[in-house]
Amino acid sequence: MAYAESRIIRVIKGRRPKVVVIGGGTGLPVILNALKEKNAEITAIVTVADDGGSSGAIRNYINVVPPGDIRNVLAALSDLPQESKDIFQYRFDSSDSFFAGHAIGNLIIAALNEMHGNIFDAVQSLSKMMKVDGHVFPASNEPLTLNAEFVDGSREAGETEITSKDKRIKRIWVTDTNDDKEPEAVLPVLASIMQADAVVLGPGSLFTSILPNLMISNLGEAVRQTKAEVIYICNIMTQKGETDHFSDADHVRIINKHLGGNYIDTALVNGAKIDMSKFNPADYDEYLEPVSSDFAGLREQNCRVITDDFIDQRHGLVFHDGEKVAKEIIDLAFEAHCRRGENNG
Incomplete structure (x- = not known):
């Protein structure tokens, strides 16, 4: 069904497209901000296996789910005035030896976790205080440890340790940091995925x-x-110690392999040439080169490919253009919603 027709359905039914975004890192808030501008009903499911920086330090001190990615997502979806969000995001100067490097938001999340006894309820409480438009769900209610097996057969635990080895990763898995329980997501996380128009x-x-x-x-x-519709936003650059020399099809292949089948329906792939003269690698020394294109490899995995100029190269950095990516996501969400309605009919 055409996008124009879908927009009419949206107005008639008064329904916002339900979009679940799963991930973490600096690129996630860019997409969330853009989806918020397009009036999507957003659920962000955020990784809890980070053990570096302020998040890692807080995690080690008080055994809490690492709060950094959660903090950034809350700020991205908050309807608070910008000044209030700036305070939440403020990171103490390195000259302050006690609070050095810590973001105020990380400390607030850690405090609420202690007050509520778990990270899920803590984040829901903070979401209300920050007037979050949407839902922010930690992927697990317990801190997780990332584990990896490398191509050479060796193994390592912990995100920082894994990436510092500079070895090709064969597979990863997660374990509960505190005990031998099987890591689980809570029911609202699962329900959001099952009810979504786009994941x-x-x-x-x-x-x-x-x-x-x-x-x-x-x-x-x-x-x-x-x-x-399960959508993968393909990375723009390869990453040292993780995806050295990977193509877009390699990224999708690794996800599908870990999921046990071809579950990526659509890949959003940048087709624009990156002007490397604008790219300052000193700011992002973990990135190596632009992700190469392998259209045939993507199609072999039954993956629809949408290619466009998806990059924003302002200020010497290379980020996704949130507005363009969000438009494609909304289009795909409406298509999936219409298909579901036709199948139910």
Whole structure:
């Protein structure tokens, strides 16, 4: 059904497209902001396996789910005045030895976790205080440890340790940091995936931001079972220690392999040439080169490919153009919603 027709249906039924975005990292808020501008009903499911920076330090001190990605997502979806969001995002200067490097929001999340006894309720409470338009769900209610097996057969635990090895990763999995329980997502996380029109993976680090969520067994199963359009926003640049020399098809292949089948319905792939003279690698030394294109490899995996100039190269950085990506997501969400209605009819 054409996009114009879908917009009419949306007005008649008064229904916002339901979009679930799964991931973490710096690229996620860009997409969430753009989807918010397009009036999507957003649920962000955020990774909890980070162990670096302020998040890692807080996690080590008080055994809480790492709050950094959650903090950034809350800020992206908040309807508070910008000044209030700036305070929430403020990071103490390194000259302050006690609070050095910590963001105020991370400390607030840690405090609420202690007050509520779990991270899920803490984030829901903070979402209300921050007037979040949508839902922010930690992927798990418990801190998780990321584990990896490398191509050479060796293994390592912990995101920071894994990426520092600079080895090709064969597979990853997650374990509960505190005990031997099977990691699980709570019911609202699963329900959001099953009720979605579109489930979006990325953008973000393949092995450390996207796959850790999918390796939570019941969350991965929900992605396999959902009738939503499962969309992968392909990364623009390869990442040192994770996706060296990967093509777009390689990224999708790794996700599908971890899910156990061809579950990516559509890949959004940048087709524009990157002006490397505008790219300042000193700011992002973990990135190596533009992700190469392998259209045939994507089609072999029964993956629809949408290619466009999806990049924003202002200020010497390379980010996704949130507005363009969000438009494609909304179009695909409406298509999926209409298909579901036709099948139910």
